[in-house]
Amino acid sequence: MRYMMMMNTPGGKGGDYRINDWRPEDFKAHIAFMHRFNAALKEAGEFVDAQGLTPPGEAKLVRAGADGRPVTDGPFAESKEFLAGFWILEVENEARALELAAAVSAAPGPRGAPLNMGIELRRIMSAPPVEG
């Protein structure tokens, strides 16, 4: 079954992950953790896709106005939490998806302490059979 795993990180003035307060070695350890995590997913055959998103500084919320043209809000640099990136996973069962989400939630932050970020997990609906 497929899941979308979304990593929400604290927002605020610091930009992504409030990284401004981090020491270089903490930052490097965090990046290395993400590389290892993705490599392990690929190794296990559970990796479908992963994408990081640019920070929310330029993000826009769009709706069509009465004339059908875009009406935009944003940017939202000061939002409480924001989506930093997501994974698409192909896993055996829900328990495994929860396990992976917990692992990424505990990615190391300042002085190696786990960040315990909010990870949103959503099951992806299966597509109808393709005609063919």
Place this chain on the structure above:
Amino acid sequence: MTERGHGLDARHLLRDLAPRVLGAVARRHGDFADAEDAVQEALIAASTQWPSAGIPTNPHGWLYHVAVRRLADQRRSDDARRKREEAASAELHDDAAWLRDPDTGADEDDSLVLLFMCCHPALTSPSAIALTLRAVGGLTTAEIARAFLVPEATMAQRISRAKQQIRQSGVPFALPEGDERMGRLDAVMHVIYLVFNEGYTSSAGPGLARTDLAEEAIRLARLLRAQLPGDGEVAGLLALLLLTHSRSAARTGPAGELIPLDEQDRALWHRASIDEGIALVSGALSSGEVGPYQLQAAIAAVHAESPSAAETDWRQVLALYGVLERMSDNPIVTLNRAVAASMVHGPRAGLALLDALDADPRIAGHYRLDAVRAHLHERAGDRTDAIARFRAAAERTASAPERDYLLLKAARLADGE
């Protein structure tokens, strides 16, 4: 030969043959779009059969024959085109057809015709790139889709729309004449350059398959050069790609992190590519009209020839950027000239040159402007300004390795390293 070696061999051969076979089929049986589909199917058939069954005696004839059969199959189901089907199937029933080379003498020109066709100005860059890689590069739709990290169906659609546009534009299967030919050559070189850049900068996140795109661009540039050996800018383009690519092993670390030019291990630079690039650009510069690709290659050559970052001949780099800036109205050139000026006259001189760019909407607010300012502030000893600029650049870049590099620079400065 091992199985693996055999497969690899077949792949190289297929990609070399692809534009020649397509040229022959399009020339003999009309419509470029249909011919392109048929050749793609022939290539896929060969890529599954040749590695195990062996490469046929006349691989070009084999591909041509299979493509023409596919074309006939397509047309059999299409009543309106019955007449052309007869021509194709007549050849099909000639049993010895595949033993003969179907288009003696015309091969080389066809690659050029195809390049000019795929880089048609009616197409957007992504469409021209995709079509060039498939029709001239002989890549399969699946391979191109993987390299650009999009689903295969998306890429197939992009290619099919590109062919539709070419068909609607009514452009004949022939080389354009006169001024139009020169204009189209610029478009061809630009598309090859974009293919290379796509592989080199990995603008859409990490991906190993992307270095293949850089190599494919070099192969296309070689093909173009074989067609136009006397053109200085074509030589300049090939030299630029070779010299830039020669640094690829040194420019990323073990975790995919970016290593800037002045911190690279120059022992990792690929010597043969450097030598070839330098020879090409020297020959071009000494023999004809100087153009932007030659100048960029000449700048890359200055770096390649320098034994260490400290020994770089920045005066020469600065002079070359000066010529390039006068020739092309491009803010990125000014940005690079500012870096060179800072190396010759100090960081404040570089920063002063950057001020003019704030008024240029093409680059004002671009992360590279912030990144260059950050480096110059750092060298000038303005730590606070440098940190602010590195962070601003990191917020704006869409490349993950670049973002990590910029944030790490800011973190190191903040930490007082």
